Amino acid sequence: MTNPSIEAVNLSKVYGSFTALSNLNLKIEGAKCVGFLGPNGAGKTTTLKIFTDLIRASSGEALINGFNVHTHKKAALASVGTLIETPEIYPSLTPREALGMVAELRGVPHAERRKRIEDVVTEVAMQDWIDKRVGKFSKGMKQRICVASALLHDPRIVLLDEPTTGLDPRGMSEVRGIVKSLKNKDRLIFMSSHILSEVSDVCDEVAMIDHGKLLVYDTIQNVTAKFSGGVNIVDVGLTRPLQTGLLDGPITKLPGVVSVEKIDDKRIRIHCSGGPDVQEKILAGLVGINIGVVSFQPTSSALEEVYLNLIKDTL
Amino acid sequence: MAQSSPPENKVPNSMAQVRITTRYTLLDYTRSRRFAILLGIMLLISAVLTFVVAHYRPASFVSSGPLSFYSGWWGMSATFVVILSGIFFGGDAISGEFQNKTGYFTVPNPIRRSSVYIGKWIAAFIASSIVLFIFTAITIANEAYYFGLNVPWQFTESFLFAWFYLMAVLGFTFFFSSLFKSTSYSILVTAILFLFAFTLIESLVSDLAMIEPWFILTYGSQIVGNVLDATYPLHVVTTVSHFGPRGVAVTITTFSVTIPEGLAIIAAYFVITAILGLALFERKEFN
Numbered sequence: 308m309t310n311p312s313i314e315a316v317n318l319s320k321v322y323g324s325f326t327a328l329s330n331l332n333l334k335i336e337g338a339k340c341v342g343f344l345g346p347n348g349a350g351k352t353t354t355l356k357i358f359t360d361l362i363r364a365s366s367g368e369a370l371i372n373g374f375n376v377h378t379h380k381k382a383a384l385a386s387v388g389t390l391i392e393t394p395e396i397y398p399s400l401t402p403r404e405a406l407g408m409v410a411e412l413r414g415v416p417h418a419e420r421r422k423r424i425e426d427v428v429t430e431v432a433m434q435d436w437i438d439k440r441v442g443k444f445s446k447g448m449k450q451r452i453c454v455a456s457a458l459l460h461d462p463r464i465v466l467l468d469e470p471t472t473g474l475d476p477r478g479m480s481e482v483r484g485i486v487k488s489l490k491n492k493d494r495l496i497f498m499s500s501h502i503l504s505e506v507s508d509v510c511d512e513v514a515m516i517d518h519g520k521l522l523v524y525d526t527i528q529n530v531t532a533k534f535s536g537g538v539n540i541v542d543v544g545l546t547r548p549l550q551t552g553l554l555d556g557p558i559t560k561l562p563g564v565v566s567v568e569k570i571d572d573k574r575i576r577i578h579c580s581g582g583p584d585v586q587e588k589i590l591a592g593l594v595g596i597n598i599g600v601v602s603f604q605p606t607s608s609a610l611e612e613v614y615l616n617l618i619k620d621t622l
Numbered sequence: 623m624a625q626s627s628p629p630e631n632k633v634p635n636s637m638a639q640v641r642i643t644t645r646y647t648l649l650d651y652t653r654s655r656r657f658a659i660l661l662g663i664m665l666l667i668s669a670v671l672t673f674v675v676a677h678y679r680p681a682s683f684v685s686s687g688p689l690s691f692y693s694g695w696w697g698m699s700a701t702f703v704v705i706l707s708g709i710f711f712g713g714d715a716i717s718g719e720f721q722n723k724t725g726y727f728t729v730p731n732p733i734r735r736s737s738v739y740i741g742k743w744i745a746a747f748i749a750s751s752i753v754l755f756i757f758t759a760i761t762i763a764n765e766a767y768y769f770g771l772n773v774p775w776q777f778t779e780s781f782l783f784a785w786f787y788l789m790a791v792l793g794f795t796f797f798f799s800s801l802f803k804s805t806s807y808s809i810l811v812t813a814i815l816f817l818f819a820f821t822l823i824e825s826l827v828s829d830l831a832m833i834e835p836w837f838i839l840t841y842g843s844q845i846v847g848n849v850l851d852a853t854y855p856l857h858v859v860t861t862v863s864h865f866g867p868r869g870v871a872v873t874i875t876t877f878s879v880t881i882p883e884g885l886a887i888i889a890a891y892f893v894i895t896a897i898l899g900l901a902l903f904e905r906k907e908f909n
Contacts, residue, residue, distance in 0.1 A: 322909075359730035361908035384732040385633050394726035399653035400646065405727070408646040412639055412731045414631035440653075453727065460631055 311372060311386070311463040311495040312336040313358060318367035320353050320519075327353040329519040330367070335497060335512075340490050342506030342527075343499040345516040346618055351499040352392065354516070355468045358497075359389045371464060385413075388457035388465045393450055393473055398442030402428055402452045405441060406459055413460040427455040432481060446473040454482060458489075465489060467498040471505065483509050503611050513610070517618045528582040531609040534616055538565055540609045541577045541586060543593060544602035548572040553598060561592040576606070633732045643728075643741025644748070651711060651749040660710045664753050667699055668760040675764065688769045689850060692777045696761050697847030700784045701840075703757050704791055705816045707750035712795025713809035715742050716903055720803040725908055739796070739903045743896075746792050754788060776849050783846045786885070790839060790892040791816070797899035800906065816840070832875045834858075842887025844879045854881075 313335050320328040328350040335341050345351050356362045357369045360380050369376045374383035396405045406424045415423055428437050431451040441449065450473045457465060470486070471479040486509045489496055500506050506513060507527065514524040523530055531539050549569065558567050558575070563585035565578040579585055586605070593600050634642070651657055675683050675695070683694045716739065719725035728738055758781055762773060795812045802808040820840040827835040835841045848855055855878035863872050879887070 356908060361726065361729055363905075363907065380734065381633050381732040384730065386630055387730075387732075389730040391726055391730060392723065395723040396727050397646070397650040397724055399650040404646065404649065408642060409727075409731060411642045412634070412728075412733050414633045416631070456727065 309372070310337045312370075313464060313466075313495065313497060314368075314370040315354065315358075316368040316370065318354070318357060318369055319365050320350070320357065320362065321365045326519050328357075328364075331516070331519070331521055333514060333521055333524055335495065335514075338490070338493040338495055339512060340486060340496040340498065340510045341524075342510035342513045343497060343516065344501075344503070344506060344513060344614060345499075349516045349618075350519040351516060352468055353519075355389075355391055355466055355497075355499060358466055359384070359387075359391055361391060386460075386463040388460065388462035389467075390453050390457045390470050391466070391468045393446060394453050396441040396449060396452060399440055401438050401440055402433060402455070403437050405452065406456055409456050409459055415460050423459055423461075427458050428452075430458065430485060431455045432478075447475055447478055450474055451478060454485065458485070463494055465494060465496045465498075467496065469500055470498060471500070471502065479505075503614060507605070507610050515614065515617055522617050527610060531613055532580075532582055534613040538578050538580055538609070539582070539586065540606045541579060541589070542570070542602070542604050542606050543575050543577060543600060544604075545573045545575070546599035546601050549575060549598060553596065557596050558593065558598075561589050563589055636734055636737045639733050639737040640741045640744070643733075643738055644744040647742050647745035648748055651745055652752075656710050657749060660706060660753055661756070663706060664703055664757050665760075667703070668757060671695055671699065672760075672764060675768075684768050688765055688772045689774045689776060689852060691765050691768060692761070692774065692780070693847065693850035695764065696758075696777065696780060697850045700754075700757070700780070701787065701843050701846050703754060704750070704784055704788045704843075707753050707788065708791030708795045709809060709813050709816065711746035711749050712743075712792045712799060713812045714799055714805035715746055715796055716799040716899070717802045717805045717808040718799075720906070720908060721805045729908065735904050736900055739800075739900055743792060743796055746796070747789065750788055750792065751785065754784065780846050780849045783843075783849065783884070783888075786888055787843045787846060790842075790888045790895070793892040793895040793899065794839060797895035797902070800899045800902035803906075828877050829874060832873075834877045836879075836883065836887060839887065839891045841877075841879055842884040842891070845881050845884030848878060848884075849881065854878075 315331045315333045318328055318331040319326070331350070331354060343351050343354070353362065357364050358371065358376055360376050363377055371383040371387055376383045400408070403424055406427070407420065410420045410424060425434070425437070428434050431454050433448065433451050433455065436444070436448065441452065444452070454470060457467070467486070471482050474482060483505060486496055486498065490509070498510065510527060512524070512526050513530055515522040523534070525533070528539070549572065554567050554569060554575065558564065558577070563579045563581050565580055567578070568576045570576055577589065579589055590600070590603050674680070680694070683691050719728070729735060762771070765772070798812045799808045802811070820838050824835045824838045824841050827833050857878055857880055859876045859878070861874045861876070863874065864870065865872055
């Protein structure tokens with residue numbers, strides 16, 4: 308079986324005098340999670356809507372696994388799970404029935420259908436509501452069912468448009484957990500989001516778009532290295548307060564470290580040059596100094612810095 | 623460790639997807655409040671008619687035999703029940719997919735939009751038919767009370783015409799529903815057209831311009847009531863009346879649709895609006 312892929316070829320969308328998307332060329336292939344970033348009106352949702360045949364491109368092609376979404380919709384979307392904006396479900400149906408409809412439309416075998424539905428509903432923590440009518444659900448509950456719908460047929464590609472919108476903090480965390488688990492299942496995930504920490508947390512690569520034009524597409528490490536002056540930021544958690552003198556001494560002298568700042572007694576922030584290789588050496592160095600390292604987490608600040616450098620306007 | 627790719631499900635063909643859409647949409651319709659309201663209105667109409675006929679015993683209903691009874695009861699109200707069903711189930715069937723965002727749940731699946739449209743149409747047709755069947759049963763029960771169970775062939779014909787008319791009404795309301803993205807606009811426009819505008823245009827065109835209103839759907843629907851008349855009305859009746867002291871002559875022309883003509887009008891409306899509605903839904907964007 309070939310690698311899952313999505314590809315935009317000279318993709319444009321024009322509404323009268325407004326260009327929502329301008330000659331977007333983007334090819335994403337293989338099992339990975341790609342964050343799609345950009346300000347409001349940048350063209351993120353437009354792109355995802357074209358890839359799900361909710362709107363048509365003015366020119367260019369949207370291909371999924373090599374199939375044009377508009378001309379060969381069934382073949383293109385057969386192995387794709389989608390969540391675009393916040394869909395509504397027919398209000399008199401229960402989640403079991405609504406998901407049953409999607410399962411049947413997607414050809415999930417009859418023998419597996421019931422278990423698949425119960426599994427995905429449990430995955431989004433809605434099992435107690437599986438036989439209640441959707442019309443009475445809150446927005447967040449509906450969003451969970453729609454996430455379940457996107458995962459129902461075990462898709463190879465998942466397209467998500469701001470999937471944590473409308474969810475409470477626990478729901479957001481659970482959806483991020485689901486996305487991370489999909490990464491481990493060899494899936495391609497393309498996810499738009501406004502939340503940079505979310506993208507940093509779950510995505511391997513990032514595509515940034517503004518005014519309908521792709522600004523950059525690369526791994527998060529490469530993007531942050533390239534557009535934030537080559538500097539990455541790592542937050543380090545400690546089990547005990549840092550001894551005076553260590554900050555300006557051995558830690559700053561570790562190879563790759565540009566500067567170190569103290570966030571509080573038990574947390575420091577290291578600005579370093581280089582990618583994962585350098586960070587691995589810094590971590591080994593910190594452990595060697597024996598300062599009680601308990602966490603070592605690249606922050607979203609670096610991505611935020613890149614975002615703010617590349618995208619100057621909010622609209 | 624990376625897991626292997628899941629097996630691809632075999633997406634059902636379009637006919638099967640139409641059946642699936644129909645089944646679940648019908649489930650949604652029959653549980654909905656609007657279905658209960660429509661049933662309530664139909665039962666209210668039936669109750670009023672039952673009371674009026676039982677209490678006042680109008681001669682046109684109970685003195686001339688079953689055909690006259692059906693003509694009074696069914697001929698007067700069947701097309702109204704059909705129109706209400708069309709507005710209730712078709713008025714926002716497609717616009718609701720946009721405004722209520724239910725389309726975001728169904729359309730991104732590997733399914734043709736035409737399958738969604740046709741599936742919803744069939745579901746609306748079945749739900750409306752349930753209402754029409756219940757009204758028919760109440761009509762027959764009342765007739766049986768006065769005359770014994772005696773269903774003349776003209777009533778069977780009239781019932782089939784009403785059912786056929788329901789197809790055209792739903793085709794038309796679905797088409798109008800595809801034109802709009804607002805559910806209230808689409809319901810309002812179809813309601814105004816069927817309850818007022820068509821009848822008004824029909825009267826103006828025939829009475830004043832003396833042109834047969836063959837292009838109006840409600841004109842075609844006259845066959846539902848006309849077929850129950852003891853003698854089918856003449857196609858064109860011209861009456862000259864004299865008014866005032868000078869006896870000014872005024873000519874009034876009344877048109878009654880013939881059965882083949884009525885069937886052709888209903889069929890044409892169904893086919894044309896179905897094609898236009900489908901084409902609109904295929905092209906419309908979820909912005």
